[in-house]
Amino acid sequence: MFESLGNKLQDILDRVGRESKLTEAQVKTAMREIRMALLEADVNFGVAKEFVARVSEKAVGQEVMGSLNAGQTVVKLVHDELVETLGGQAAQPTLTNEGNLWFMVGLQGAGKTTSTGKLAAFYKGKGRRVLLVAADTQRPAARDQLEVLAKQVGVPVLKVADGETPQETRRRLDEHLRADFRDLVIVDTAGRLQIDEALMDQLSDLQTELKPTETLLVVDAMTGQEALNVAQTFDARVKLSGLVITKMDGDARGGASLSARSVTGKPIYFAGTSEKLAGLEPFYPDRVAGRILGMGDVMGLIERAQQADLKAMEVKKPGDFDLEDLLTQLRQIRKMGPLGDLMKLIPGMSRALPEGFTVDEKQIQRIDAMISSMTAKERHNPKIIDGRRRKRIAAGSGVTVQDINKLLKMHEQMKEMMKMLQKFSGPGAGRGMKLPRQPNLPPSRGR
Numbered sequence: 001m002f003e004s005l006g007n008k009l010q011d012i013l014d015r016v017g018r019e020s021k022l023t024e025a026q027v028k029t030a031m032r033e034i035r036m037a038l039l040e041a042d043v044n045f046g047v048a049k050e051f052v053a054r055v056s057e058k059a060v061g062q063e064v065m066g067s068l069n070a071g072q073t074v075v076k077l078v079h080d081e082l083v084e085t086l087g088g089q090a091a092q093p094t095l096t097n098e099g100n101l102w103f104m105v106g107l108q109g110a111g112k113t114t115s116t117g118k119l120a121a122f123y124k125g126k127g128r129r130v131l132l133v134a135a136d137t138q139r140p141a142a143r144d145q146l147e148v149l150a151k152q153v154g155v156p157v158l159k160v161a162d163g164e165t166p167q168e169t170r171r172r173l174d175e176h177l178r179a180d181f182r183d184l185v186i187v188d189t190a191g192r193l194q195i196d197e198a199l200m201d202q203l204s205d206l207q208t209e210l211k212p213t214e215t216l217l218v219v220d221a222m223t224g225q226e227a228l229n230v231a232q233t234f235d236a237r238v239k240l241s242g243l244v245i246t247k248m249d250g251d252a253r254g255g256a257s258l259s260a261r262s263v264t265g266k267p268i269y270f271a272g273t274s275e276k277l278a279g280l281e282p283f284y285p286d287r288v289a290g291r292i293l294g295m296g297d298v299m300g301l302i303e304r305a306q307q308a309d310l311k312a313m314e315v316k317k318p319g320d321f322d323l324e325d326l327l328t329q330l331r332q333i334r335k336m337g338p339l340g341d342l343m344k345l346i347p348g349m350s351r352a353l354p355e356g357f358t359v360d361e362k363q364i365q366r367i368d369a370m371i372s373s374m375t376a377k378e379r380h381n382p383k384i385i386d387g388r389r390r391k392r393i394a395a396g397s398g399v400t401v402q403d404i405n406k407l408l409k410m411h412e413q414m415k416e417m418m419k420m421l422q423k424f425s426g427p428g429a430g431r432g433m434k435l436p437r438q439p440n441l442p443p444s445r446g447r
């Protein structure tokens with residue numbers, strides 16, 4: 001479990017000592033890594049800080065658990081705390097025999113309309129009689145989009161007319177329900193590009209009139225830090241009862257869910273996992289905890305590495321792998337197959353790569369230019385490249401400072417990757433590797 005962060009911590013903590021209890025110094029060192037992992041997963045800074053403080057308190061003086069070493073013990077503590085913070089067990093919204101009326105709220109583009117359709121499909125599958133209400137009068141196409149989804153699911157839809165008052169909507173809904181009994185009404189409310197007072201008032205008025213039994217905020221996992229503000233504001237204005245996190249199939253590591261959950265304290269009921277109607281799953285805190293910690297699809301990576309000819313990787317100790325080597329290796333590693341795909345399997349890697357990064361000749365030339373603008377000393381020890389030098393190197397190689405930052409980060413992560421690949425490739429691969437197939441590893445992607 002948690003091999004990448006686990007290995008990192010293991011290395012650090014092995015250097016610190018082998019006491020049977022976690023010392024304050026050990027915990028402090030480990031927590032720096034943990035905080036980095038949280039920030040990389042786009043957890044809000046304040047939330048990450050509080051979280052780390054909470055875990056530190058629990059960890060100091062804690063016995064090193066059973067067969068685990070100090071690093072693994074810390075990661076386990078962090079993981080358990082993450083699971084707890086994310087809600088522990090998977091939770092479901094309240095449903096009674098009748099009179100269930102749910103509000104779907106959120107920013108435009110968060111996936112509100114899509115999630116409304118997905119919920120209709122999910123609960124119809126459980127034998128519920130669902131009615132959808134298209135109340136998103138903000139985006140002209142939203143009501144039609146919901147109608148199309150409703151048709152696909154096979155449930156009726158009530159469309160709110162432009163300029164209709166909440167009272168009129170209530171009356172029409174009652175009429176509809178009298179003629180055609182439904183035990184679950186899901187209302188797709190007006191989206192907003194950002195938090196907007198007038199629209200918030202409109203939403204609040206509709207809520208007062210329709211009295212939803214659940215008010216679910218749809219949060220886009222890709223929004224990262226912004227999730228905290230969005231969740232906070234919506235909760236203050238329309239009192240949320242739960243959350244739905246969409247686009248968990250993307251590159252985001254799920255930090256948004258931790259931020260949104262921490263600030264509202266409301267359960268996360270569902271995770272959106274594709275654009276399709278079936279792409280909705282109950283939210284499993286343990287899976288997301290693993291993903292936030294950046295464990296990626298480690299098993300997938302190992303399988304690929306074992307199939308590849310990795311002789312080139314054995315030239316150096318990973319710790320000595322410098323930027324010049326990076327350039328050489330970048331070309332050799334391409335033999336492993338589509339490098340982009342492979343890199344996505346590495347925790348944090350997809351975020352570290354420059355936007356739209358694909359390994360083609362042009363990219364290699366850019367990296368070549370960046371590395372060539374560095375001194376031999378800098379190439380060997382990139383840590384000495386400070387802000388001023390980054391600017392100059394960027395200017396000298398025709399790229400931005402962000403590109404330099406990303407390159408340096410990628411280099412660090414490649415070193416990590418090489419450590420893993422070395423461990424798990426070549427004759428004897430797999431021997432001594434402590435990698436049981438975990439049922440709760442994050443779902444593998446791209447395979």
Ligand SMILES: Nc1nc2c(ncn2[C@@H]2O[C@H](COP(=O)(O)OP(=O)(O)OP(=O)(O)O)[C@@H](O)[C@H]2O)c(=O)[nH]1
Nearest residue numbers: 108109110111112113114142191247272273274275
């Ligand atoms: N990959 C992926 N895409 C999703 C998911 N949920 C929604 N989307 C996509 O996100 C985009 C926006 O979704 P919508 O449902 O239209 O967004 P909305 O929040 O209803 O937007 P408004 O109606 O404008 O407020 C669409 O292209 C969806 O297909 C998901 O879980 N995974």
